[in-house]
Amino acid sequence: MRHYLKLLALIIVSVLVFSLMTAGCSASPFSSAREDQLKIIASIYPMADFARKIGGDHVSVVQLIPAGFEPHAWEPSTTDMKTFEEADVFIMSGAGMEMWADKVLSSIRNPSLLTIDTSFDVPLILPGAYSLDGEEAEADHDEAEAEHEQDADEDHDPENETEEHDHDPENETEEHDHD
Structure with missing residues (x-):
């Protein structure tokens, strides 16, 4: 009887080891x-x-x-x-x-x-290349760039600068002190 239990235990352990070894091996798709x-x-x-x-x-x-x-x-x-x-x-x-x-x-x-x-020889559309209405966004981009340049010019306007420094060229006289 004891001999049969050892044999049964050996078989169970062998099956478990074999199952664990083959668990990672799956059939090819x-x-x-x-x-x-x-x-x-x-x-x-x-x-x-x-x-x-x-x-x-x-x-x-x-x-x-x-x-x-x-x-x-x-x-x-x-x-x-x-x-x-x-x-x-x-x-x-x-x-x-x-x-x-x-x-x-x-x-x-x-x-x-x-x-x-599948993308070979297909011209890709870059992000921002087209606006939502399907028009090319380049014209919009040029307008925005021109607007940005205009804003930059306004920042350097001498009239704006005089206001920043509390200078008013129209009210200036030839003689004035900067103390």
Whole structure:
């Protein structure tokens, strides 16, 4: 009887150790992909949705950054890095959205990975380049600059300066004392 308890304890401990060792090892996100499907990684939901709608049944798409996470600050896990090594295509927004992408792409071993930067050759609109009504804000900017220069000129107006120093050139006589 005692021998059976030792054997049972050994089996339980072995199962627990094995479970703990394999708990961190998860299946690849592409494990359910068919052999004929293109394996696509998309950085954010709009890119993943675009790939699914265009590719249909011919693609298996993995969205890297979960909903609610900031794409600029997100960092890939080791599992994500393995996913990059299994993928055929990586679709990213670009324009600085995925600040981690260059580092990841230079560290993985997948020379056949095709990277699609959706911002490539797209002229970006700089903040403040357009006003709310769609007009170019440059004219507004020029007017504001001219107004600022006019304000600066008013600050240096001799008439204003005389008022600041209690000097009134119209009431000045040739002789006066500054005591």
